[in-house]
Amino acid sequence: MNRGRLVLIVIGGMVAALALVELSKRGLLSGHSPARALRDFRARGGLRLTYALDLDRAVEDRLDACALRVRGELESAAAGVTSTSTLDRRGAASEAVVRSNAAARVDKARGETNCRGVAIEPGADEHELRLRAASGLRETIQRDLAASVSARLSRLDVAFVPPTVAGETLTLDLPAPATDFARVRRLIAHPGDLEFKSCDDGSPYMKRLAQLAAESKAAFPGLEVGHDGWTSYGSGARHDDVYLRDADRAELDRFLASLAPADALPPDRTLGFERLTARGDDPARGDAWRTYLLERSAILSGDFISDAEVAWDPQTGRPEISLTFDAAGARLFETFTERHVGAKLAIVLDDEISSAPVIESKIAGGHARITLGGMGDPRQQLDEAKDLVAVLRTGSLPAKLRLASEQRVPAAR
Numbered sequence: 001m002n003r004g005r006l007v008l009i010v011i012g013g014m015v016a017a018l019a020l021v022e023l024s025k026r027g028l029l030s031g032h033s034p035a036r037a038l039r040d041f042r043a044r045g046g047l048r049l050t051y052a053l054d055l056d057r058a059v060e061d062r063l064d065a066c067a068l069r070v071r072g073e074l075e076s077a078a079a080g081v082t083s084t085s086t087l088d089r090r091g092a093a094s095e096a097v098v099r100s101n102a103a104a105r106v107d108k109a110r111g112e113t114n115c116r117g118v119a120i121e122p123g124a125d126e127h128e129l130r131l132r133a134a135s136g137l138r139e140t141i142q143r144d145l146a147a148s149v150s151a152r153l154s155r156l157d158v159a160f161v162p163p164t165v166a167g168e169t170l171t172l173d174l175p176a177p178a179t180d181f182a183r184v185r186r187l188i189a190h191p192g193d194l195e196f197k198s199c200d201d202g203s204p205y206m207k208r209l210a211q212l213a214a215e216s217k218a219a220f221p222g223l224e225v226g227h228d229g230w231t232s233y234g235s236g237a238r239h240d241d242v243y244l245r246d247a248d249r250a251e252l253d254r255f256l257a258s259l260a261p262a263d264a265l266p267p268d269r270t271l272g273f274e275r276l277t278a279r280g281d282d283p284a285r286g287d288a289w290r291t292y293l294l295e296r297s298a299i300l301s302g303d304f305i306s307d308a309e310v311a312w313d314p315q316t317g318r319p320e321i322s323l324t325f326d327a328a329g330a331r332l333f334e335t336f337t338e339r340h341v342g343a344k345l346a347i348v349l350d351d352e353i354s355s356a357p358v359i360e361s362k363i364a365g366g367h368a369r370i371t372l373g374g375m376g377d378p379r380q381q382l383d384e385a386k387d388l389v390a391v392l393r394t395g396s397l398p399a400k401l402r403l404a405s406e407q408r409v410p411a412a413r
Contacts, residue, residue: 053399063094074109097123156183190388194302197346209263223246273351338362354371370388
């Protein structure tokens with residue numbers, strides 16, 4: 001089980017053409033000329049990758065990201081007042097509502113929050129702000145997606161033809177033989193979705209789930225019930241938690257899918273999964289998956305990271321990722337950690353929990369770290385760390401991509 005502690009060092013087509021312009025402004029274009037890459041692709045052939053994307057989901061994700069920005073403004077301390085806020089989806093993928101108990105700060109938050117492609121409007125009363133997709137948001141996401149993919153590949157210093165996005169399809173051409181096809185596939189398949197979510201320990205729902213798991217042992221023989229416990233350094237309060245564990249993730253998913261509607265997850269909660277690595281002192285218990293009950297809404301996302309770099313764990317000598325939050329992210333983090341001392345915070349990367357450390361005290365700002373885990377080849381882990389830094393520095397993709405087809409294009413005759 002994970003008993004880690006939170007470690008922070010406090011330091012205080014048309015779419016393709018527009019993507020190129022945006023990248024040039026950011027200075028992210030690599031030494032490979034797009035025009036030359038196109039000539040090479042036509043002359044020597046290469047690999048054509050076609051990806052499918054879900055624009056409706058991307059619009060919803062953009063609204064969620066904007067809501068976090070609004071909440072960051074609402075929950076920052078001002079004039080001795082700290083507000084609390086909530087996010088309500090209201091069943092609409094293209095609309096979200098943020099409410100605050102500090103009405104005086106709602107209008108200020110509206111004026112100081114700028115979200116690309118999202119309109120922020122007054123809500124039903126002085127405590128509410130309404131977020132909705134602005135006209136042209138889907139086209140904005142298409143342009144941002146082409147730019148984001150190009151930015152990632154530029155950081156790898158590989159040759160590529162700028163991607164094109166048409167409807168819900170992205171096409172990327174990679175000339176041969178100069179491009180490392182396998183690394184490009186891996187980098188694009190990495191959504192780069194980083195979220196920080198609150199763990200709900202001691203939940204009656206998880207106790208009910210544990211009871212159902214014990215009763216279903218015959219149908220799901222690999223499913224186990226685990227118990228976790230820790231004491232907060234600051235308050236001395238005792239925390240106890242129940243979780244599910246299984247070496248077979250598919251079996252764990254089948255058990256959850258078998259639950260009756262009455263035992264479904266509460267609408268404001270979700271289950272997170274962490275991959276556990278076998279410990280040297282207990283080799284009989286191999287790698288497995290465990291659950292955490294999480295609040296559905298993230299308290300922080302990768303959009304609040306201003307920098308990421310490869311660092312080295314002084315205890316293990318293995319690579320890790322050092323993160324720096326921007327001012328708004330540090331403010332959100334400070335507010336959350338102050339209210340949740342003693343609880344666990346899940347660091348979720350691409351829908352998998354990287355770690356779930358205990359919050360020992362209020363954290364006013366600084367650098368967080370992501371450990372890669374496992375005891376694999378350090379050189380391979382270093383390559384993974386470098387690729388992850390490239391992903392985090394350019395931000396998560398505006399839309400998740402699914403590889404739809406892969407075609408070898410022959411050289412021109």
